[in-house]
Amino acid sequence: MPQIEAHNDTIAAIATAIGQGAIGIVRLSGPHAVFIVDQIFLAKNKKSLKNLKTYSCRYGWIVQNKKKSGLEERIIDEVLVLVMRAPSSYTREDVVEIHSHGGSRVLALILERVLESGARLAQPGEFTRRAFLNGRIDLAQAEAVLDIIQAKSDLALKNSQDQLSGNISRKISELKNELLEILADVEAGIDFSEEAAVLNERENVLLRLRRVSGAVKRLLESSFQGRLIREGLKVVIYGRPNVGKSSLLNAILKQERAIVTPVAGTTRDTIEESINIKGLAVRLIDTAGILKYRDAIEKEAIARTKKALKDCDLVLFVFDGSRPLTKEDEVLAKQVQGKKIINIVNKNDKTLKIDLARVRRLCSKEPLLVSARSGAHIGELEEELFNTVFDKGLISTEGLVISNVRHIDILKRAFKSLGMCEDTLNQGYSMEFAALDLKKAVETIGELTGDIRTEEVLDRIFAKFCLGK
Ligand SMILES: Nc1nc2c(ncn2[C@@H]2O[C@H](COP(=O)(O)OP(=O)(O)OP(=O)(O)O)[C@@H](O)[C@H]2O)c(=O)[nH]1
Ligand SMILES: [Mg+2]
Numbered sequence: 083m084p085q086i087e088a089h090n091d092t093i094a095a096i097a098t099a100i101g102q103g104a105i106g107i108v109r110l111s112g113p114h115a116v117f118i119v120d121q122i123f124l125a126k127n128k129k130s131l132k133n134l135k136t137y138s139c140r141y142g143w144i145v146q147n148k149k150k151s152g153l154e155e156r157i158i159d160e161v162l163v164l165v166m167r168a169p170s171s172y173t174r175e176d177v178v179e180i181h182s183h184g185g186s187r188v189l190a191l192i193l194e195r196v197l198e199s200g201a202r203l204a205q206p207g208e209f210t211r212r213a214f215l216n217g218r219i220d221l222a223q224a225e226a227v228l229d230i231i232q233a234k235s236d237l238a239l240k241n242s243q244d245q246l247s248g249n250i251s252r253k254i255s256e257l258k259n260e261l262l263e264i265l266a267d268v269e270a271g272i273d274f275s276e277e278a279a280v281l282n283e284r285e286n287v288l289l290r291l292r293r294v295s296g297a298v299k300r301l302l303e304s305s306f307q308g309r310l311i312r313e314g315l316k317v318v319i320y321g322r323p324n325v326g327k328s329s330l331l332n333a334i335l336k337q338e339r340a341i342v343t344p345v346a347g348t349t350r351d352t353i354e355e356s357i358n359i360k361g362l363a364v365r366l367i368d369t370a371g372i373l374k375y376r377d378a379i380e381k382e383a384i385a386r387t388k389k390a391l392k393d394c395d396l397v398l399f400v401f402d403g404s405r406p407l408t409k410e411d412e413v414l415a416k417q418v419q420g421k422k423i424i425n426i427v428n429k430n431d432k433t434l435k436i437d438l439a440r441v442r443r444l445c446s447k448e449p450l451l452v453s454a455r456s457g458a459h460i461g462e463l464e465e466e467l468f469n470t471v472f473d474k475g476l477i478s479t480e481g482l483v484i485s486n487v488r489h490i491d492i493l494k495r496a497f498k499s500l501g502m503c504e505d506t507l508n509q510g511y512s513m514e515f516a517a518l519d520l521k522k523a524v525e526t527i528g529e530l531t532g533d534i535r536t537e538e539v540l541d542r543i544f545a546k547f548c549l550g551k
Pocket of ligand 2 (some may be wrong): 327328329340341348349368369
């Protein structure tokens with residue numbers, strides 16, 4: 083953990099969302115936070131904030147000028163002022179929050195007064211950056227704060243909360259400590275010259291190394307699901323014209339979002355909507371199933387469909403159960419081979435005319451029979467959609483799911499260094515070389531929690547935050 087770094091300036095920002103709200107908050111952090119607010123705050127009980135106990139609040143007004151300045155007092159707003167003294171605060175510095183009415187003009191005026199009285203406007207993420215620099219949280223936890231704010235689904239929120247609680251940080255420091263122990267043994271063994279002892283040592287180091295790299299590998303394996311949890315699942319509805327793709331979109335959304343008509347080729351532009359399925363954010367994209375275009379609109383429709391298909395996570399491939407299978411069905415089904423697919427036979431409310439055995443053969447998977455019109459079996463489809471991605475439940479290492487791109491990159495680099503170290507030992511090179519690879523792996527893993535950091539990395543991470551966080 084980094085040492086507490088003293089900042090002698092006090093930062094301030096509006097901490098609540100811009101717009102109208104019942105309550106708005108201007109937050110300050112730094113050694114002069116209490117003093118600054120005291121300059122512009124008139125307490126009902128006329129007392130100064132100086133002696134207010136930590137975690138207490140006081141009722142009063144933020145004023146344009148205090149009486150003692152000789153000018154007439156003018157009230158900006160009626161407020162509650164909350165004081166949290168160092169080190170038991172979000173930033174580990176003195177923090178003061180001014181709770182006012184939530185109008186954007188009121189908040190701007192209060193912030194102006196705070197800045198005139200000696201605070202500096204905070205950079206995006208600067209409060210959290212101070213929490214990190216002052217050692218209250220590590221870098222992975224600081225990133226989790228941002229993820230909590232940006233979470234689009236319950237699963238994403240839960241994952242970020244776990245990360246903020248320090249579960250990833252704990253696992254990382256466990257792995258790092260293990261590597262440090264191996265490194266110490268390797269370094270101690272470097273001068274060991276007796277043949278048999280060196281061999282033994284080598285085997286032992288290899289065994290322990292493999293354990294660590296296995297754990298890193300499992301963390302990396304969780305990142306596929308981690309990305310889906312974080313960004314949501316991108317699902318494309320595909321199939322030839324008129325099979326009921328748009329009807330299916332509407333049935334899942336439970337609203338008449340897309341135009342549905344008996345005319346083949348109704349949908350041209352891709353239509354995208356988001357929905358939460360079992361706590362997972364899902365982006366559903368309805369497409370056109372045209373194979374050969376007849377005009378410029380259809381040409382563009384095909385281009386857009388292809389683009390959607392290219393980077394989706396899952397395809398809902400729809401057949402019309404009330405008609406026999408066509409050549410078009412076969413051609414389109416071939417286009418999506420290699421993708422994760424759920425096969426759907428729609429219009430199940432009508433007499434089945436499709437040859438299910440042929441559908442099975444074509445898609446090498448059992449189709450799901452539904453009716454977009456009546457809504458029959460749409461619930462099962464949602465279930466199947468979730469299970470197709472999370473087929474064995476959540477893959478995880480002791481409940482850990484890595485979702486942050488920076489973490490994934492770090493783990494990949496660490497995994498590579500560990501592999502190189504193993505190669506060095508396997509090929510019988512000197513232990514000194516192995517020590518070099520090991521050191522590299524330890525350093526790399528340390529980047530995750532911020533043991534090793536550069537201003538550049540911190541700037542990049544905290545710039546993503548909103549003002550006031
Ligand atoms: N009986 C029955 N008719 C359906 C069902 N689903 C869709 N239809 C009908 O099939 C026709 C085509 O439906 P759409 O949802 O527009 O089909 P689509 O695949 O989006 O068609 P394009 O946009 O032209 O590619 C409409 O007349 C729908 O009412 C269903 O489950 N049962
Ligand atoms: Mg359509």
